[in-house]
Amino acid sequence: MTEHEDNNAEPAAETHSEDVQAGPTHSGFVALIGATNAGKSTLLNRLVGAKVSIVSHKVQTTRAIVRGIAIHDNAQIVFMDTPGIFKPRRRLDRAMVTSAWGGAKDADLILLLVDSERGIRGDAETILEGLKDVQQPKILVLNKIDRVRPEDLLKLAARANETVAFEQTFMVSATTGSGCDDLMNFLAKRLPEGPWYYPEDQISDLPMRQLAAEITREKLFLRLHQELPYASHVETEKWEEKKDGSVRIEQVIYVERDSQKKIALGKNGEAIKAISTASRKELSEILEQTVHLFLFVKVRENWGDDPERFREMGLEFPRS
Numbered sequence: 001m002t003e004h005e006d007n008n009a010e011p012a013a014e015t016h017s018e019d020v021q022a023g024p025t026h027s028g029f030v031a032l033i034g035a036t037n038a039g040k041s042t043l044l045n046r047l048v049g050a051k052v053s054i055v056s057h058k059v060q061t062t063r064a065i066v067r068g069i070a071i072h073d074n075a076q077i078v079f080m081d082t083p084g085i086f087k088p089r090r091r092l093d094r095a096m097v098t099s100a101w102g103g104a105k106d107a108d109l110i111l112l113l114v115d116s117e118r119g120i121r122g123d124a125e126t127i128l129e130g131l132k133d134v135q136q137p138k139i140l141v142l143n144k145i146d147r148v149r150p151e152d153l154l155k156l157a158a159r160a161n162e163t164v165a166f167e168q169t170f171m172v173s174a175t176t177g178s179g180c181d182d183l184m185n186f187l188a189k190r191l192p193e194g195p196w197y198y199p200e201d202q203i204s205d206l207p208m209r210q211l212a213a214e215i216t217r218e219k220l221f222l223r224l225h226q227e228l229p230y231a232s233h234v235e236t237e238k239w240e241e242k243k244d245g246s247v248r249i250e251q252v253i254y255v256e257r258d259s260q261k262k263i264a265l266g267k268n269g270e271a272i273k274a275i276s277t278a279s280r281k282e283l284s285e286i287l288e289q290t291v292h293l294f295l296f297v298k299v300r301e302n303w304g305d306d307p308e309r310f311r312e313m314g315l316e317f318p319r320s
């Protein structure tokens, strides 16, 4: 951090406070990587100050890179939320993990997020090892500090820093916001000087149609269990702005088998109704307009091997 401290070395006597604020802009891409469920999407939303990426208690919620844009002091920080890294089995898994590492390699800075309650084992350990070969500056972020004792945090920080040369270690709680200001202050200074990449009021690069599909997928992850969330995929098919200021949105939930369709619909359509209500409510809040949401469940065997679905999600289609 020391090489950046001279940014403050302005000739104070001649500088008005507005001039200091107007100083050089900083900008850059910051990848959030980590094991699945570490809290990457929760932290992204916290740092951006808006819901940009969906969150659930289940693993493998995020499937493709989602950019969330924050402005802090003179810096525009473009966070890249990535899918959690885990041992892939299906084609979709492989695409998700490739996308996560790709995100890291495209970033100016990498934040490794660790669930401090879970510690460094399994996937987190594999990622730590993998980070040794990544060139960019790396920052360690221990998340979920609301769930652990301080002495355990210190042990965890020491253990991670033994393996990878992290520039800094931060301890945060994405849900309470604790430690997040320090992290933002650091990032704003640490990113290189340069013009902003996005207009000032833009908070995400995800088109509304896709965010809307993601919101429905989140409700589905929260409501349905076992293999179903992983066997399903949501697409927005129709988006019609009405004269009365409301919007009609039609979405399709793709599942792989007829038996899954039955579960997604639920007894007397209860499951789909609950998903639809929850999604519509949140979409109305985000869009600030009345939303008429229509969900259809369709069986599409092997959607997980269909290149078109991957393109739709913003993922590369793995050849094998």
Ligand SMILES: Nc1nc2c(ncn2[C@@H]2O[C@H](COP(=O)(O)OP(=O)(O)OP(=O)(O)O)[C@@H](O)[C@H]2O)c(=O)[nH]1
Binding pocket: 034, 035, 036, 037, 038, 039, 040, 041, 042, 043, 054, 055, 056, 057, 058, 059, 060, 061, 062, 063, 082, 083, 084, 085, 143, 144, 145, 146, 147, 172, 173, 174, 175, 176
């Ligand atoms: N107690 C606590 N829970 C947290 C914190 N951050 C995230 N969580 C919870 O951890 C779970 C996973 O959060 P996500 O943000 O979806 O995790 P992720 O790393 O994006 O997961 P994937 O997209 O599946 O890789 C959710 O239930 C969050 O509410 C935190 O700081 N404290």
Ligand SMILES: [Mg+2]
Binding pocket: 040, 041, 042, 053, 054, 055, 061, 062, 081, 082, 083, 084
């Ligand atoms: Mg996520």
